[in-house]
Amino acid sequence: MTDRPTPDHPLRLGTRASPLAMAQATQAVAALVTAHGLDPAALEIVPVTATGDRIQDRALAEVGGKALWTRELDAMLDAGVIDAAVHSLKDVETIRDARFALAAMLPRADARDRLVVREGVAARTIAELPPGARLGTSSPRRAAQVRALRPDLETPLLRGNVATRLAKLAAGDYEATLLAAAGLERLGMHDVGIVQPVEALLPAASQGAIGLECRAGDARVAALLAPVDDAPTRRAVAAERAFLAALGGDCSSPVAAHARFLADGTLRLDGAIYSEDGGDHVAGDAPIARDGDAAALAQRLLAAAPGTVRRLFAA
Ligand SMILES: NCc1[nH]cc(CCC(=O)O)c1CC(=O)O
Known part of the structure; x- marks a missing residue:
């Protein structure tokens, strides 16, 4: 050749x-x-x-x-x-x-988020963060999810690459942040942060x-x-991206989507759509067997969503 x-x-x-x-x-x-x-x-x-x-x-x-x-x-x-x-x-x-x-x-690497807290802050979950804590993030999804779980928390903007974000956290401007486990692993930061189960914090479409x-x-x-x-990665990620696409969303939308294979080999998609401030959201899941199943879940969730969620999306 x-x-x-x-x-x-x-x-x-x-x-x-x-x-x-x-x-x-x-x-x-x-x-x-x-x-x-x-x-x-x-x-x-x-x-x-x-x-x-x-x-x-x-x-x-x-x-x-x-x-x-x-x-x-x-x-x-x-x-x-x-x-x-x-x-x-x-x-x-x-x-x-x-x-x-x-x-x-x-x-695919680990698709989950990790919670990283500043030294002196004792929390392993978002629920355990101190009252009024500042969780810095640049992700509208993470901000909405955090506020949905803990309306008392603040979610100021925290941008930059992973090292920059960790430095700003250490500097004391924030009590916590959320970072993708995949990114931390790829940078060799295996022991930074505490992994959050997908049941507690549904990741972004395509994460990892x-x-x-x-x-x-x-x-x-x-x-x-x-x-x-990798065919299983492609199938799972395609379903997540189809869910996001059906909403007309992108990586700056307050949308979470995660697909995983169950023990019986079927693919299951979990999706969640938030209002900007996290005050309202809809979530649900569906088996993914063919093209259109992920979009159908998005339409079903959106149809049941309050106006604060629905008006963010074209669909
Ligand atoms: N938006 C930044 C970004 N894009 C992909 C990753 C992590 C690696 C991945 O998800 O594959 C990150 C950092 C983060 O969210 O913590």
Whole structure:
């Protein structure tokens, strides 16, 4: 096969430049090297700073415009500067440009959130946080979920990469924050924070999943990426993303969705939709057997939702 990547003609993988994104790209490289028995030098990581990484002082929902995490990588992929892009799927728009194809999803990491508290704060759950505590987050989902559980808590904006957020927490501006277990694990922070069961805090759609995209119609790269695709991850994440898409939502929507396989092999999707302040929400679950089941759950929940929830969504 002449179309295998070589050190002279490497497969170029684009990624955001944050430490977490670089760890994800390194994981993708390792999976591809193993799957094809490649020389590691046949893969090249191309880091790029995304718009979302440059804006640190405002809620991204306020910045407006879409694709804050994907715009630069999309342009590079489209221009042929890179052959594929590695994405944290949680940050990738639910409806993607038809120029790109999601060729593979790596096996999903822990999809749950971890509660991280400042030194001196003794709490293992949101329920145990001290009265009036400040839980810093940049996620409208986490803010709404926290306020739904504990209306007395404040949820001030806390942005930046994982290290920045932990530094701001240690500085004393917040009593607690929530971070994805997957991100902490990928950064080697195995003992940071306390994992929150999905029954207590339903994660975001796609949380913990890494996707590899190539140009639609690039059969060579699609074939190279296909062997690292994990089918169970793809099915679960597709259901979560279909739920979010049916609501017209994205990663800045107060929506949670998590699909898991039951002992009998069936896939079950749990979904929850919140009002912005977390004062109202609807939640429910459904078995996912075919296309349309996840969207049907979204429609069913939305139909039963109070106006404060319903008016946030197009559906
Ligand atoms: N929005 C930032 C973001 N995007 C993906 C992850 C974690 C890794 C993952 O979910 O795969 C994080 C950090 C966090 O939420 O704590």
